[in-house]
Amino acid sequence: xxxxxxxxxxxxxxxxxxxxxxxxxxxxxxxxxxxxxxxxxxxxxxxxxxxxxxxxxxxxxxxxxxxxxxxxxxxxxxxxxxxxxxxxxxxxxxxxxxxxxxxxxxxxxxxxxxxxxxxxxxxxxxxxxxxxxxxxxxxxxxxxxxxxxxxxxxxxxxxxxxxxxxxxxxxxxxxxxxxxxxxxxxxxxxxxxxxxxxxxxxxxxxxxxxxxxxxxxxxx
Numbered sequence: 677x678x679x680x681x682x683x684x685x686x687x688x689x690x691x692x693x694x695x696x697x698x699x700x701x702x703x704x705x706x707x708x709x710x711x712x713x714x715x716x717x718x719x720x721x722x723x724x725x726x727x728x729x730x731x732x733x734x735x736x737x738x739x740x741x742x743x744x745x746x747x748x749x750x751x752x753x754x755x756x757x758x759x760x761x762x763x764x765x766x767x768x769x770x771x772x773x774x775x776x777x778x779x780x781x782x783x784x785x786x787x788x789x790x791x792x793x794x795x796x797x798x799x800x801x802x803x804x805x806x807x808x809x810x811x812x813x814x815x816x817x818x819x820x821x822x823x824x825x826x827x828x829x830x831x832x833x834x835x836x837x838x839x840x841x842x843x844x845x846x847x848x849x850x851x852x853x854x855x856x857x858x859x860x861x862x863x864x865x866x867x868x869x870x871x872x873x874x875x876x877x878x879x880x881x882x883x884x885x886x887x888x889x890x891x892x893x894x895x896x
Contacts, residue, residue: 678877680721682745688738692775696741702749702782703876706773707789708799709755712819715863716789717742717752720872727752739776748880751776751783756799777812785813785879787872792818792832792860801843813882815875816840816858822865829860 689695707713714727726742740752753773777783786807790796796804807814818836821829837858859875861868 678745683721683742686741686743700748701784702751704751704786706753711789711791713789719863789817792821796839818860821860822862
């Protein structure tokens, strides 16, 4: 198995010209500001110093490319949905992220991070509908599950899937909640880490091709 601890920041991209073009596959992480993305990345690789949380949420303007074991990249997108960021800045981020995602044959999987304590926001639903419309494979990581009881986590898990199913279904995709992939995750307890690792390793084996969204529609 690949050693995820063998990881380092390869580059921080402010423009599409900064994107690496060495042919290595990429696993991308995205989510709202303060959703626990940095904690998830650090837990996933077994280190505390890889992804750093900004003191001012929503201010990261770059796409960070981390090279793992000299084999592939973890790609950390800027957080979205932070109210204090100007509309112009949000638009520029959106253009950079769209330039990264569209027609990117190296992107094997998008991991969309949601806080299990809250229903998906409008921004979350818009992102997922956008991924669906472009048939980009993705997986949901439901963070901070240690902060709620097991029964609440189960209920919220279902509510999140239903909200996303309703959104994408209204956009014309016949989607059932059982077809979505969602992994409950805790940076504190490590719950869900093994499931994410397995999903990432499976995605890395896939050939670059258009295909079903939501990680081949198979539950993890």
